[in-house]
Amino acid sequence: MSERPSAPGSLALVEALVNTLDVESGADALDTPEGRARFQLTEEDLPAARELRESLRAVLLAHAGHPPHRPVTPLGELLADAPLVVTVDPADGSAGLAAARAGSLTARIATAVAEALVADTWTRLKACEAGDCLWAYYDRSPAGRRRWCSMQVCGARAKMRRYRAKET
Template sequence: MHTDASLVVAFLNTVDIERGDDLLDDPELWRQWAADHDVSPNDPAEARVVRNSLRAAVGDPRLPATTLDVPLRFALTESGPTLLAPDAVAATLAAATRLAIRGDWVRLKICPADDCLWAFFDESRNRSRTWCSMRVCGNREKARSWRARTAAVHN
C-alpha cells in the first residue's frame, strides 16, 4: 500500500468499532501512534473532528457528512512544491490531498459490516472490493445471506 494511503487508513482506524476502543481517548496511546508515524500529536479533540469528517467522507454510515476547511501550507524546495505537515492532522490531510490529486481517494473505503466499519484501501484493479477482509467480514456476510435464503426456502 502506498505511504499516503497507509497513513490515512491508520488515522481513520484510530477508532475500533468492533472493540469499542478509541485511541484518541488515551493520551499516551495517541502520542505513541503519532511517534510510530513520525508526526507530532495534535490535541485529541481536534484530531477526532478531522478523523470523523474523513471517515464520513469515505462512507462511515454512523457519521454525518461535514465540511472541513483546514488551511494547508506548502514549501517550494529544490525538488518542487511540497505540503508541510508538522503534525498528525496536517500529515493526514496532506496525504489525503495527494490521494485525491492522484485519483486514489475513491479507493479509501469503510467496511459495510455494522460490527466492523474498518477503513481500508481498495487495491483491486477495478476498485470493486467491498469488505475489509473477505475471510472475516465478507465470509460472515455470505454466511448470513445463505442462512437467510435457506430459512426462507424451508419456511
C-alpha cells in the same frame, strides 16, 4: 483485524488514524499514551482528532459507495483549516504540496489527501461496509470494487447472513 499491507505512501497515515477506533469492541487507541504519541497528539488535541477521524471514515465509506455511519462535520470544512501550498525543490525542480501551517494532525492529513489526489489513489482508500467494523482499507482489487476490509472475516459474515436469510 487481520494483518494486510497498509495503504501506499501518505495514505497510510489516513488509514492508521481511521483505524485507531475498533468499532466492534469500542477500543480507541487514542485513549492510550502510545496511541496519542503515534500521531503526536496531546489530550487537548483529542476532540479535534476524533472529529477528523470520523469525517475521514464517512468519506472512505462514500468511496466504497456506502452512506455515512453517522452525521459528521464535512471533511472539506476540517481540511480548510490547513491550506496547502505548492513547494518546488530548487535542486531538481520537483514539486509537491505541503500544509502552510505544518505540524498539526489536520495539516498532515490535508497533505496526505492532496498527495493521494495527485497520485490518483485517494478513492481507493475505503471503509468496510460491515456496520460493526468500518475498518479503513486500501482497495487493491483490479476493478476497485471491494466492499469489505477482509473477505475472510467481514465478507464471509455478510455472505453467511444473506445465505441464512434465504433459508428462512
